Amino acid sequence: MTKWVYTFGDGKAEGSAEMRNLLGGKGANLAEMSRIGVPVPPGFTISTEVCTHYYRNGDTYPAGLTDQVEEALKGVEATIGASFGDPVNPLLVSVRSGARASMPGMMDTVLNLGLNDITVEGLAKRANDERFAYDSYRRFIQMYSDVVLGVEHHLFEDILDETKRDVGVAQDTDLSASDWKGLVERYKAMVEAELGRPFPQDVHDQMWGAIGAVFGSWMNQRAITYRRLHSIPESWGTAVTVQSMVFGNMGEDCATGVAFTRDPSTGENAFYGEYLVNAQGEDVVAGIRTPQHLTIKGKEKHGSSLPSMQEVMPTLFDDLVKIRGILEAHYKDMQDMEFTIQQGKLWMLQTRNGKRTVAASVKIAVDMVGEGLLTKEEAVLRVEPQQLDQLLHPTLDPKAPRIVLAKGLPASPGAASGRVVFTAAEAEVWAKRGEAVILARTETSPEDIGGMHVAEGVLTTRGGMTSHAAVVARGMGTPCVAGAGEIRIDYKAKELRVRDSVVKEGDVITLDGSTGEVMLGKVPTIRPELTGDFAALMSWVDEVRTMKVRANAETPLDAEVARRFGAEGIGLCRTEHMFFDPARIISMREMILARNEQGRRAALAKLLPFQRKDFVDLFTIMKGLPVTVRLLDPPLHEFLPNSEAEQEEVAAASGVDVATVKATVALLHETNPMLGHRGCRLGVTYPEIYEMQARAILEAAVEVSKASGVTVVPEIMIPLIMGKIELDMMKAVVDAVAADVFATTGMTLVYQVGTMIELPRAALRAGDIAQSAEFFSFGTNDLTQTTMGMSRDDAGNFLEIYRQKGVVDADPFATLDQDGVGELVKIAAERGRATRPDIKLGICGEHGGDPASVAFCQSVGLDYVSCSPYRVPIARLAAAQAVLKQKRA
């Protein structure tokens, strides 16, 4: 005889966690808990094979099922000490679906099954609460009629509304036991009128009705659609779990509570939780009564005057502590448990891995290695890389009061307070005299870099998670709230307004870049701690991972932060950021305004010493670690101001007339600057620019190598190529400069020339390009923009709608679009390697710091990822996890 039914309860089970395919997720989990000796309310699971049989055989059950169910039900009755349909001590059950894959809300559930006109009285007496019993009964009638009998939901609502009107109350909670009793009668009458037969009073009929409804719900439209969207085969079928209900509100020997096996805030290995005597589970959550602590220690710590469970129910508390031990030993993770005590007996309703702060997450993982519960590799998998970000920045003191002014996007994590200023120039002035400032702008542009650098935090009223402000701030590790649309900035009045509030220049505000909140005044913050558990975990991370992690950095400060966070080189040094310094932008503008090559060369000669110094600093800090320098990338118009006043200044400073400046601005204007005259297109047009940059890099490399004795291996990167020819032309420029520098200095260095792969065409032509390129760095920001035809600056307008409507799962600028952009990365990696097997492959877009994208990079076999300095630890952890997950798969 085939086994169709699997029982659990009483510290035993016929199933286990491994039998998910047969018992569904829920059934397997309950069996597992029971199997390891945890007291769960007894029950049984009808297997998915019954579902399959049901649909293959014209909605009929297999032979023997009825007997096996009756048999199992008897076991439940014995374990719980109550009988199904018994007038005095009735057993109530829940009937739930449970598929192999979770399908939340897609299929039906019936609770409190077993209630009828007679058993309801038994329940009322045992609970000593008539109101509770009739409320349960009316809920059961409504749920059962809806799910099993197909009576429309609103008919019940109508009657309920009517009843409240008759009684003259507004809330359900104001209805008395007799009101519910009356309602039950009206419900039953309505159901009978609708169906032409009375509501079933036979509890076995109820149960089989519910079982049939659950199997039937496998083929309802919602479930079919859900399966189609999530690629779940119809053939899997669903299981049905019938489980006894337990109640924590049947007297003073009853209770209900939740517990964490360790402190979810700190990770401390201390039992933690709350409970309420004579209460339902909802009461703990709803906050109607004040929950009491489980332990004496917890009570004392939180200064509670209410007695702890340890004191009130010491034996049951000991049982719970034992279960805590069993569960942690079994699941090897901190558990979040729900329990109910029914008349002196402890039942565990659920256990699952507990949510925790990231600090707790790290501490628990490290502690569990110490306790022998986890291996180092398992510990590495226990911390969510994305969360790590919270550890690396100052955070707001959670206890401090705050006045939230507005909310924007959490664009760059961390919290900061300062006096608000509205221009980058002001920010620099105020910062120079020692003030902590917050720079608030409608949006930022490359001209604001100086001000952003000195600001404690950046606030914008326009732009998304990948706007200029957000990207640059994340790169700098500066907290940023972007796109706070409620705020209006008035530059003339030097103030910002949110509805009626006005914040004037110099007023203090606080930003929380992790939540997007903008607060009035100073809110105290807590500094991050990078030693101890964090350091231990990261050392295991580094043992595991195979990809290198570099940082995107151009300033000495960035480079130092990157080193401190464990970066193994610089993957992207954006040379243009170096030209916005006030001392340099004059020469840069002079170069742009020059009439001919000679004029450009004269201006470039002035920039050379600055640029060389930049690289000397970087190479010195990086002590021989690889540094990839990208030559000039942005369109030249970014270096010229748009306002008339500033144009006049530029004209004066550069010694040309305003008309020339205006004409140049007009000439350089572009409709789609993202797709314009930038990247190597500048190098092809004005090779002298790249020549100067190559000279600065190579002269600096020689200087630092000579001075430090550590050989610098610069990697020179050409941006935005479409194919091999551009790279060859620019490589020729670099090679010629190198020959000259080496001849002049008498020192020859190894250097590499490679390219960004950031246009679809470059990805497709990677086979040719690799003939000349010694490395590829995937510029996935631009590659995403071009592959998806979506401007990072403008996508905010529709990307949110796309997310809401399910067109995209995630912001493709934050998490790599593996199906589209990812295929191009794969193609380029394959073709590049086919030509040059040892070509070095890396990624330097924003995605380099996104865990899902890092996992993708591992799967493609990239050599390194490069990201903002503050995301280096995240990338390290993600890279390690990717290795472990790859091993498992």
Place this chain on the structure above:
Amino acid sequence: MTKWVYTFGDGKAEGSAEMRNLLGGKGANLAEMSRIGVPVPPGFTISTEVCTHYYRNGDTYPAGLTDQVEEALKGVEATIGASFGDPVNPLLVSVRSGARASMPGMMDTVLNLGLNDITVEGLAKRANDERFAYDSYRRFIQMYSDVVLGVEHHLFEDILDETKRDVGVAQDTDLSASDWKGLVERYKAMVEAELGRPFPQDVHDQMWGAIGAVFGSWMNQRAITYRRLHSIPESWGTAVTVQSMVFGNMGEDCATGVAFTRDPSTGENAFYGEYLVNAQGEDVVAGIRTPQHLTIKGKEKHGSSLPSMQEVMPTLFDDLVKIRGILEAHYKDMQDMEFTIQQGKLWMLQTRNGKRTVAASVKIAVDMVGEGLLTKEEAVLRVEPQQLDQLLHPTLDPKAPRIVLAKGLPASPGAASGRVVFTAAEAEVWAKRGEAVILARTETSPEDIGGMHVAEGVLTTRGGMTSHAAVVARGMGTPCVAGAGEIRIDYKAKELRVRDSVVKEGDVITLDGSTGEVMLGKVPTIRPELTGDFAALMSWVDEVRTMKVRANAETPLDAEVARRFGAEGIGLCRTEHMFFDPARIISMREMILARNEQGRRAALAKLLPFQRKDFVDLFTIMKGLPVTVRLLDPPLHEFLPNSEAEQEEVAAASGVDVATVKATVALLHETNPMLGHRGCRLGVTYPEIYEMQARAILEAAVEVSKASGVTVVPEIMIPLIMGKIELDMMKAVVDAVAADVFATTGMTLVYQVGTMIELPRAALRAGDIAQSAEFFSFGTNDLTQTTMGMSRDDAGNFLEIYRQKGVVDADPFATLDQDGVGELVKIAAERGRATRPDIKLGICGEHGGDPASVAFCQSVGLDYVSCSPYRVPIARLAAAQAVLKQKRA
């Protein structure tokens, strides 16, 4: 004994055109001419195998070569009646390289070889021209010394300059025979001083020296580089051709001339050419003497008073006429021949397919089919599709005088005159009162469409071949000169200026969109003729081709032009062009300014009747041919004006305040509109827009089907999708509308829903997309922009430099980039077909009218190409040629 040397001349040859690999291009061609009985100056070719032997065996010649060369030389002497090195009647020869593939200018040539101190006197006497003989000798010394002996060129220039200074003349032509004689002595002395040995006087030494130098030149740096760039294998080697020199300036029984076998301007089957008695070839070209006509008919036609060759040298003329017949019969194409008569003997120096006007090209091809010289398929291959454009538009009367004011890009072919106006609105006003106008703008935008439609021609001072003005004008078939940078337009003064010239509003100018010229006043034009030979050729074209050709059209006028030019449907109807009409843009703006869906629906309801009428007109004209309608594509900000004054108008017309208009303009502003909120992103955001459009299309289809009895099969196209989900969402909108329209009208029609493939991601996801799409239309404009990361509007800034520096061969917006964009098209076609084998594939970018791109489409197996109405015949011809070339390959 291996044969190393192949002779030709005297109406015979040992080689032929097929022996290109052995004899090189030049040697094979000369052999072919001789073989078919054409009198070419005799000579012989040393095969490429000698070259191979030479390099394989340490720069030595194979055994037997010397004997074979001497033997061949004797044959030449016999044929020409002169002897190599003979003091009285010296044979002079040329020594030239000739590889299998043409390598122009890469290898060396020596002329007049055989001259020395003695034979120069013989030449002087026979030519009766001492000056000519010594000029030839000094040229020979210079050339030979440079090529064979390695004496630097400038040394000869120095001596020549010195001599002129001594004699006191400025020009070479002012030097006398004795001056040249003296120069020869100084040359020889210098060479002897440089080399330490005298200039070779032995003519055989001269010949072997030259042969060695030609073989040596195969490995010079220029040749190596050229071969690398053009993928020519080194192993091919070069041949060496030694040929007797002939002179047309040795007396009154000598002459030289050029002839076309048919009239190259008209194609008329009439012998045509010019000649000069006692002259060198250069004299005919240089224009020092007035050339005379070959035929009496030619002389009379051109009103020349000089006697024709037919009269002066009737026998030789008859010989030439015979050769004309031989050559046309043999080469089956109109020939451009060069001939020389030396002392009463006719020699043919060269023949090649003659250049001709496109009208001549068509006439010759059609005539030759009639004459049995060509098959229809061969005739189809004889006309350059690109050139056809000239036949389809009015052209300037070539005889009419003209004052060229400025030159821009030839952006849309054809010529037009009219009174210049500077705004689209003025253009419409003037046109309404019956004036022919030319619209001149700095650049155009979609708002100018109305004005462009009524203008005879469009002139812009900014933008390239693919600027808005250029693309739209080509689509309309309106002549356009774009980017005429010398012109400054002053909108306030209503005038344009070019240096000192001023053209005021209302002044007449003429544009030639085929040359880019802008002219003052009216220049008369000639109307195109599309019947006769053109019609005959196109009927053969349509027999051959397998791809359909559709047109991009949205107005009834466009659709009618398209039909007249043979379009087999509409491949792209851009619905947004329909919204710029003044009667409609008000509702469109009202829709954009609406606060909510209800407001948008109210405005859309006003647009519906207009839009339905558009489709009724189109479907009626297209009589059941397929019509692909693209739903709204451009970003909404294109419909709002930028100037304050216009914004005020819009506010008044739409019943909102100016602040709202300004706020909306600001809100809709995009940094990179090309990558912004457009295409189906609008449909996903505001489904009601696409709903209205789908309703208009389907209601119109039903109306026309009912009225005409011809069933309309509309193809509804969703633009700018990134993947399947967007298409599914928009298809659901269309399907819902269709169900409603069919229910309401009581008529059900077949309609298709498909998509543009215009983003790299869509191309990569084509497999999924084809599950829902019934057709793909490749939007290669946008696909090029995104794949190459290059904005069509901004590329002008660097694309020209890219072309000059050889980074790109052609404008990728004009000719499809097959290596990059093309691979994505291929990938999408393959993946699309794998999912849905009968999916309809077409292209609707600008490339649909470009012959090279059309050939690519044929190779990928697309079902159709769609292009501007005026390019339909070009696409038809290109599609036919692609079939024929594919068959051959």
